[in-house]
Amino acid sequence: MSPRDLVQRLRSRFGELVSEPVEFRGELTVTLANAERIVEVCEFAKASLGFEMLLDLSSVDNLGEDPRWTLVYELYSLAQRVHLRLKTSVSEERSELPTVSGVWRTADWHEREIYDMMGIRFRGHPDLRRILMWEGYPYFPLRKDFPLAGKPTELPDVAFTQPAPLEGGPFVTRPGGKDTIEREPRVRTPED
Amino acid sequence: MKQNTVLGYDSKIEGDLVVSRLDAVINWFRKHSIWPMPMGLACCAIELMGTGASRFDISRFGMEVMRFSPRQSDVMIVAGTVTYKMALVVKRLYEQMAEPKWVIAMGACASTGGMYRSYAVLQGVDRILPVDLYVAGCPPRPEALLDALLKLQAKVSREPVVSAWKRVAEPTRA
Numbered sequence A: 001m002s003p004r005d006l007v008q009r010l011r012s013r014f015g016e017l018v019s020e021p022v023e024f025r026g027e028l029t030v031t032l033a034n035a036e037r038i039v040e041v042c043e044f045a046k047a048s049l050g051f052e053m054l055l056d057l058s059s060v061d062n063l064g065e066d067p068r069w070t071l072v073y074e075l076y077s078l079a080q081r082v083h084l085r086l087k088t089s090v091s092e093e094r095s096e097l098p099t100v101s102g103v104w105r106t107a108d109w110h111e112r113e114i115y116d117m118m119g120i121r122f123r124g125h126p127d128l129r130r131i132l133m134w135e136g137y138p139y140f141p142l143r144k145d146f147p148l149a150g151k152p153t154e155l156p157d158v159a160f161t162q163p164a165p166l167e168g169g170p171f172v173t174r175p176g177g178k179d180t181i182e183r184e185p186r187v188r189t190p191e192d
Numbered sequence B: 001m002k003q004n005t006v007l008g009y010d011s012k013i014e015g016d017l018v019v020s021r022l023d024a025v026i027n028w029f030r031k032h033s034i035w036p037m038p039m040g041l042a043c044c045a046i047e048l049m050g051t052g053a054s055r056f057d058i059s060r061f062g063m064e065v066m067r068f069s070p071r072q073s074d075v076m077i078v079a080g081t082v083t084y085k086m087a088l089v090v091k092r093l094y095e096q097m098a099e100p101k102w103v104i105a106m107g108a109c110a111s112t113g114g115m116y117r118s119y120a121v122l123q124g125v126d127r128i129l130p131v132d133l134y135v136a137g138c139p140p141r142p143e144a145l146l147d148a149l150l151k152l153q154a155k156v157s158r159e160p161v162v163s164a165w166k167r168v169a170e171p172t173r174a
């Protein structure tokens, strides 16, 4: 079955909850209107459409927009060799949605990572602890409003942190620039 | 066996005396059996493993016994990126090592945080441990690490031993 047929089956099952597919470079993306129903959709996609694998689960911080969080689910069917991207949004006030770790067990650590880095909670997760930072770290460092250099934390027995010296950085590359001066990492303010 | 058989004992040599300072003798013992504790934390650890491989023959210097137990090692080679999450573990392992002990910061990350100017990385292991030698490179080649170990031997052989014991024994007069 082609990816478009699978999306059509998803849409005929869930109606307006699932958006029209958007194609970009041969990949299909559908948006889910209500993040609270992510589990039903994923269960159906796995059981009836053959998406037996969750390639990745990631989150996007749209700072300054509402809703602030976008969750991106990358589904794959090994038998049909079909990829589908599923997106859904969560507002900053809520910062919570149901876990899909009951559908794909691999979602367990992905969701822990999102919780650790972005502070989005997954309701019903079996073990929602930090996975990269240590237990007790007070911030969510991948949020757009968190400085790259970090913030000081005063937890000497757990782990302390100090802001890193950036020496004028962060240094940003500009791929595709016409000469090396353009391309190499330099301090760049948003204007230039 | 006849009574006057010579059994590898040459009185012309062994009967003589070598006069030296106690410091020099103890340091000579120490510097030829420095057991490293491989604190491999990132990519530099691969070069550390390379240093331990046959090609570089680290046993020439009496350092081939890499111990994964801090209680049996003399020099901690911090090879790799020290994250804050790992920092306290590194410190604790260092504290478990018996005196005398030394620390080598191998590579840019362990020395200064390297390219990781970020919220998660300790900006140099010297913020928590007394580092004896820094090895430049990302990663340093095994030759560079061996050079550092030889420099460490030189440093060890200059260290005061007996006077330090005296200081420990008579803390009030120090």
Ligand code: SF4
Pocket: B042, B043, B044, B045, B079, B080, B081, B106, B107, B108, B109, B110, B114, B137, B138, B139, B140
């Ligand atoms: S100095 Fe370079 S090679 Fe060594 S741990 Fe850091 S990034 Fe890896």
